[in-house]
Amino acid sequence: MAPAVLRPTGGAALARLRRQSGAPPWQLRCLPVCASTEQVLSDWLRLHPWDGLLPRAVIARRQTLGQGQWGRRWQSPPGGVWLSAALPWSAPSSAPGILGLAVAVALAERLEASGVAVLIKWPNDLLVQGRKLAGVLPRMVVRGNKVRLARVGVGLNLVNAVPPGGIALTEVLAIQRGQQLHWTAEVLAALDHAISLVADPERVCHATEMRLWTRQVQDPRSGEQWSVEGVAEDGALRLRQGTRTNTWTRWEDASFAGL
Incomplete structure (x- = not known):
């Protein structure tokens, strides 16, 4: 069965916002609800094999069976940014760890530009005030001994309810539900930057070390x-x-x- 496609207004508005900012193009599928953006992305890649020309992202307003690290359930109610992306990969390393940290650094930089102090909890969480604001789930798709593409899932709490130990961005910034589009664009911009960051692992490591949550x-x-x-x-x-x-x-x- 072909992946469901979101109401045209969602993806169209996001694409328009990115064009206005001069951001590079993506293939986007936006959904009001799905079981898992990871599964929808897998279906999309199976039905329309990766050609490496444009990155892809599946974005859901809500997931019912979101996937976290080690197969854990990722709570993703309405009000957050929940997406899975397929990215081109040209870096010499095939380690998913450096991709995850590159995304964490790039997203931290976008948040810091808005005045939010962010720490990185190795390997895949962003913390604000000691609580989890965002998570990153990276993996590589390898064919033979070559990385065919990189995949990454990102969850960012905005105005949604959060579990114990979590924090929503609205608790530290005066944001409203209408700004989800802006922050979805910010996550995509962070992924754009991460694609270039992975070419310089030393820079990624240094930027991560500056933000480590503990010693x-x-x-x-x-x-x-x-x-x-x-x-x-x-x-x-x-x-x-x-x-x-x-x-x-x-x-x-x-x-x-x-x-």
């Missing part, structure tokens, strides 16, 4: 405490404990608590 973490399995030294160019978190060093590389290794 000490605890291994959830051993209980050991580690000092955070920085971020490696594949997106891994570099750790030290006295003379011992360690790295947390895979995203599924990141189920730890910041101290």
Whole structure:
């Protein structure tokens, strides 16, 4: 079954706003509701294979089965920005970690331009006042030994209800529901910037390190405490404990608590 297409006004208004700002073109599908933007994007790529010419995004006003990290449910009620994108990839690295951090940095910069102080909780969350404002879910689509395209899901709390530990942007900025279009365009602009950022992993790492949410973490399995030294160019978190060093590389290794 072909992916559903949103009311024309949603996608048309977003495309018009981006044209007015001089932003590069995207293929957009906007939906009032779907189970998961990730699934709709997968269907779209299956029915209309990736040609690499234009990035694509599926945007929903509400998801009923949103996908978070490690298969967790991502709560995505009306009032937030919920999207999944397919992006061209020309960077030498094939590590999803550096893509996730590039998106986090680019989105943090857009928020900071509006006066919001943002920290990055490695590997995939943006925090404001110690609470989760946004999440990023990256992965690579590989054919043979070459990255065919990059995929990333983004959720940004705006004026929606949030779970415990979350925060909506309206709590720190005077925004209203009518500004969802603006902030959806801001997320797409951040993805545009992230595509260029991944070509310079050193810059991504430095920008991430400046915004790290903590300097000490605890291994959830051993209980050991580690000092955070920085971020490696594949997106891994570099750790030290006295003379011992360690790295947390895979995203599924990141189920730890910041101290």
